[in-house]
Amino acid sequence: MSKSPIRSVKGTQDILPDQSTRWQDLELTIQKIMDCYGYKEIRTPAFEHSEVFSQGVGEETDIVSKEMYSWTDQGGDNLTLKPELTAPVARSFIQHNLGVQNSINKLYYIDALFRRERPQKGRYRQFHQFGIEVFGSENPETDVEVIALAMHVFHKLGLKELTLQLNSIGSPECRNNYRNAIKNFLAPHFDQLSQTSQDRYNNNPLRILDTKSPDEKEILKDAPNISNYWTIDDKNHFDEVCNLLKHIKIDYQLSPSLVRGLDYYTRTTFEITSNELGAQNAICGGGRYDGLVEKLGGKPTPGIGFAAGIERLLLASSSDNKIRNIQIYIVGIGNDVRPTMINLAEELRSNDIRTSFDYLRRSIKAQMREANKLGAQYAIIIGEDELKDKSVIIKDLSTSNQEKITLDLVQKYMKSLPL
Numbered sequence: 001m002s003k004s005p006i007r008s009v010k011g012t013q014d015i016l017p018d019q020s021t022r023w024q025d026l027e028l029t030i031q032k033i034m035d036c037y038g039y040k041e042i043r044t045p046a047f048e049h050s051e052v053f054s055q056g057v058g059e060e061t062d063i064v065s066k067e068m069y070s071w072t073d074q075g076g077d078n079l080t081l082k083p084e085l086t087a088p089v090a091r092s093f094i095q096h097n098l099g100v101q102n103s104i105n106k107l108y109y110i111d112a113l114f115r116r117e118r119p120q121k122g123r124y125r126q127f128h129q130f131g132i133e134v135f136g137s138e139n140p141e142t143d144v145e146v147i148a149l150a151m152h153v154f155h156k157l158g159l160k161e162l163t164l165q166l167n168s169i170g171s172p173e174c175r176n177n178y179r180n181a182i183k184n185f186l187a188p189h190f191d192q193l194s195q196t197s198q199d200r201y202n203n204n205p206l207r208i209l210d211t212k213s214p215d216e217k218e219i220l221k222d223a224p225n226i227s228n229y230w231t232i233d234d235k236n237h238f239d240e241v242c243n244l245l246k247h248i249k250i251d252y253q254l255s256p257s258l259v260r261g262l263d264y265y266t267r268t269t270f271e272i273t274s275n276e277l278g279a280q281n282a283i284c285g286g287g288r289y290d291g292l293v294e295k296l297g298g299k300p301t302p303g304i305g306f307a308a309g310i311e312r313l314l315l316a317s318s319s320d321n322k323i324r325n326i327q328i329y330i331v332g333i334g335n336d337v338r339p340t341m342i343n344l345a346e347e348l349r350s351n352d353i354r355t356s357f358d359y360l361r362r363s364i365k366a367q368m369r370e371a372n373k374l375g376a377q378y379a380i381i382i383g384e385d386e387l388k389d390k391s392v393i394i395k396d397l398s399t400s401n402q403e404k405i406t407l408d409l410v411q412k413y414m415k416s417l418p419l
């Protein structure tokens with residue numbers, strides 16, 4: 001009995017050729033826009049010491065408490081496949097003293113991440129994000145550039161019906177006061193809260209505001225608003241962010257319950273959602289994290305960034321998979337022509353012409369069929385006669401016109417064609 005073939009791991013996906021050029025085009029779009037904004041790419045390892053995430057993301061978050069792929073390796077190191085990029089990028093920023101070399105560092109990444117979540121449409125266990133991190137400025141124009149860049153990419157990808165939700169979670173001082181206010185407000189309702197929210201009440205009460213439960217939402221309707229707890233500086237910072245956004249005509253909705261539960265987040269937080277997606281409608285989350293670099297052992301350095309999910313972007317965008325077909329297919333008759341075929345193919349490819357040939361030593365009819373199937377514009381046919389007189393036949397596959405030329409003129413001839 002034959003064994004059943006091995007399948008991919010649940011929550012992971014193969015990106016097959018019928019989709020891969022969509023990915024390449026998207027990556028190219030991102031790279032071009034990053035160049036225009038002056039962001040440089042950073043690539044970090046697929047796995048890190050687990051502390052990067054337990055310290056840099058926080059033990060009480062879903063990511064760290066439930067979703068990480070962690071293991072102890074043969075040498076006893078505790079390692080984790082990266083579930084997000086902000087902490088690794090900050091780790092790298094500190095390790096390589098990037099802040100000493102430049103007062104501002106504008107970094108971007110396009111990368112694969114790993115989270116053990118319940119797989120569903122738009123939610124996978126290996127997924128991809130692109131994102132940016134800016135280190136060195138706490139000023140509102142930085143926040144606004146970061147948001148503008150995200151919007152720029154999404155518009156370029158043809159996404160419509162985007163909503164930008166915006167909030168400020170203030171400085172650590174503000175958040176402390178607000179945390180107490182939320183606890184006081186929820187104390188009389190404690191028994192009505194879900195187990196998760198009751199746990200959060202003690203560990204990280206602000207995360208209760210993220211709840212999806214209608215009953216809890218109802219309770220929270222009258223909860224204190226964080227804006228009443230901002231310091232003067234927090235308020236001025238947020239007002240400036242809003243004014244600059246208006247100035248460059250980016251619409252936003254104020255969203256007082258948008259609190260990223262992580263300790264290192266400060267002031268601006270935002271999320272961009274798309275109405276073109278179903279339940280998993282968040283395409284991008286971001287915010288300021290002025291406390292992170294210090295928390296990971298670096299010099300206090302303000303920072304802000306976002307991360308956007310590439311699978312969700314592709315679900316929301318209607319881009320085609322533009323296969324770049326080969327241009328030339330070389331048809332060979334008989335085995336003696338093989339050296340000439342492969343040599344000609346190599347020469348054409350050196351001139352950036354997309355070229356393939358028959359590897360199966362099939363009949364001329366089958367080879368011509370293959371040339372058409374692959375979408376080639378021209379076939380170059382080499383038979384025994386052509387081999388003898390050092391020539392080839394070039395056939396235009398759209399008109400079926402053909403002509404014979406000498407082998408040493410092929411490259412020149414190709415340059416004259418509308419390829």
Ligand code: ATP
Pocket residue numbers: 084115117122123124125126127128129280282283284285286307308309310311312
């Ligand atoms: P969600 O609330 O959807 O779980 P999140 O708050 O965990 O999102 P972030 O950590 O802010 O998400 O990641 C930024 C973006 O990455 C999300 O807006 C989403 O587009 C994408 N993303 C997050 N988790 C997944 C996943 N498991 N599969 C696919 N994309 C994801």
Ligand code: MG
Pocket residue numbers: 062
């Ligand atoms: Mg999540």
